[in-house]
Structure formats: C-alpha cells, structure tokens
Amino acid sequence: QSALTQPASVSGSPGQSITISCTGTTNSVGSYNLVSWFQQHPGKAPKLIISEVNKRPSGVSDRFSGSKSGSTASLTIAGLQAEDEADYYCCSYVGYSSWVFGGGTKVTVL
Amino acid sequence: EVQLVESGGGLVKPGGSLRLSCAASGFVFSDYYMNWVRQAPGKGLEWVSSISSTSTYIYYADSLKGRFTISRDNAKNSLYLQMNSLVAEDTAVYFCARRLGGQLWSADFDSWGQGTLVTVSS
Numbered sequence: 001q002s003a004l005t006q007p008a009s010v011s012g013s014p015g016q017s018i019t020i021s022c023t024g025t026t027n028s029v030g031s032y033n034l035v036s037w038f039q040q041h042p043g044k045a046p047k048l049i050i051s052e053v054n055k056r057p058s059g060v061s062d063r064f065s066g067s068k069s070g071s072t073a074s075l076t077i078a079g080l081q082a083e084d085e086a087d088y089y090c091c092s093y094v095g096y097s098s099w100v101f102g103g104g105t106k107v108t109v110l
Numbered sequence: 111e112v113q114l115v116e117s118g119g120g121l122v123k124p125g126g127s128l129r130l131s132c133a134a135s136g137f138v139f140s141d142y143y144m145n146w147v148r149q150a151p152g153k154g155l156e157w158v159s160s161i162s163s164t165s166t167y168i169y170y171a172d173s174l175k176g177r178f179t180i181s182r183d184n185a186k187n188s189l190y191l192q193m194n195s196l197v198a199e200d201t202a203v204y205f206c207a208r209r210l211g212g213q214l215w216s217a218d219f220d221s222w223g224q225g226t227l228v229t230v231s232s
Contacts, residue, residue: 036217038155045205045222046147046155052216089155093215097160097169101147104154 004028004090004102011108012080020105022073022090028100030071034093037066037075040104041086050075077107085109112136112221114206119226126196126230132189132206132223140164140184143209145219146191148202156202159191160209196230203227 005023012018022035029035033053038046048057050066053073063078073092077084090102118130132144146158159180160169168180179192189206203225210218 032215034213034216036219038219040155045224046207046219047222048218048220051210051218051220052212055212057218057220091155091157091217091219093217097167097215098171099157099160099215099217101155101157 004092004100006088006090006102006105008103009106009108011110012077013110014080014082016080017076017078018080018107020075020077020088020090020107022075022092022102024071024073024092024094024100026071028071028094029068029073029092031095032093033068035066035068035073036091037064037073038089038091039084039086040089046089080109082109112208114208114221114223116204116206116223116226119204119228121229121231122196123232124197124230127192127194128196128228130191130193130204130206130226130228134187134189134206134208137208137221139182139187143211144182144189145207145209146178146180146189147205147207147219147222148200149205149225150199150202153202158204161189193228196228198230201228201230 037050040046054066113135115133145160161180177195205225207219208221
C-alpha cells in the first residue's frame with residue numbers, strides 16, 4: 001500500500017495556529033475524500049478528530065479543522081492549547097480495500 | 111458508552127501463535143465493521159485487518175502475508191485476531207477499533223480499545 005507522509009514534528013506557542021500536512025499520491029489522498037485524523041496522547045488510544053477530510057465528530061473542539069488540496073490533506077489546530085500536545089496521525093483509504101496511516105506528527109506546545 | 115476491551119497479548123517466541131480477543135459493549139456490535147490496528151513501540155499506527163458486520167467481507171494489510179486471520183462472533187460481541195508464524199516485527203500494541211462507515215470506505219475509526227501488547231522474542 002502507498003505511504004502517507006507527515007512532518008515528524010510541528011510546534012507552536014499557545015494561541016497560535018499550526019497546520020500538519022499529510023501527503024499521499026493521486027491513487028490515495030488524491031482519489032478519495034476519505035482522509036481521517038487521529039490524536040494520540042502518550043500511552044492512550046487514538047481519538048478520531050476529523051473524518052472524510054473535514055467532518056468533525058460530535059464532541060471534538062471546533063479548533064480542529066481539516067482540508068485537502070490535490071494529494072495533500074491538512075489538519076489545522078487553531079488557538080493552540082497545552083492539551084493539544086500529542087501525536088497526530090492521518091489515515092486514508094488507498095483503494096484495494098485497505099487503509100494506510102501516515103507516520104505521525106508530534107505536536108509540541110512551546 | 112461504547113467499550114472495547116482487548117485481551118490475549120503476551121510474550122511469544124518467534125514462529126509461535128497467539129489469539130487476540132476484543133470484547134465489545136455499549137453498542138449493537140453486529141451493525142459495525144470492526145478492525146485491528148497495531149502500533150510498534152515508539153512507532154506509528156498500522157492498519158492490520160477489517161471485517162464486515164456479518165463477516166462477509168474480510169481485508170488484510172499486504173504486509174501480513176497471510177499469517178493473520180480476523181474473525182468475529184456477533185452472539186458474543188467479540189472480535190478476534192489469530193496470529194501465526196509471528197516474527198519480531200509483529201511486536202506491537204494491538205488495538206481493536208470500530209469503523210462507523212459514514213461512507214463505504216471511510217477511515218472513520220471512531221472507538222478504540224486500550225490495546226494489548228504482543229511481544230515476539232526468544
């Protein structure tokens with residue numbers, strides 16, 4: 001299955017906005033609006049925060065938003081807070097009945 | 111409240127087998143696709159396998175090379191993963207996850223267990 005590329009780390013100060021990219025191929029992210037984003041704190045299970053590019057599940061802060069352009073999906077965290085410090089993973093359907101996760105991005109709140 | 115509780119992890123020798131279980135509660139288990147996702151120590155998430163609500167459709171990651179088998183028992187609200195011919199690279203926390211299926215192939219894994227650790231070592 002094709003890979004999804006994320007930056008290893010992104011950092012920002014409290015109150016700032018940050019964006020995490022997730023780059024796939026025309027056969028994965030570029031072909032389907034089926035990208036999800038997950039937040040994972042150390043030692044915890046992942047939590048779904050965005051599905052289908054830009055849908056926010058009930059209970060997820062509206063500071064989280066998703067978008068896509070071509071083969072790159074993006075997660076934006078607005079008004080960065082200390083509790084946002086975590087690992088973030090994108091995931092996309094890549095065809096052939098399979099899903100692939102990105103390598104993950106560590107978000108640090110300075 | 112949706113709950114997923116994995117069990118069955120442990121230490122196994124290379125070449126050995128292990129069967130993981132996931133007990134589900136708080137929702138109509140038979141209505142949902144279920145999945146296994148793993149995470150090697152200090153590494154990222156890797157989708158492993160998916161099974162449809164009635165076990166009609168089953169999918170695996172190519173990397174597993176036919177060594178793993180997913181199954182479910184809707185009467186027992188349980189999901190399973192039989193893992194054979196284990197190698198060191200299979201060492202990971204194994205999570206079971208429910209998929210909402212907002213769209214047929216949506217990656218909306220909305221509920222996760224806490225995971226069970228599988229260690230493959232001699």
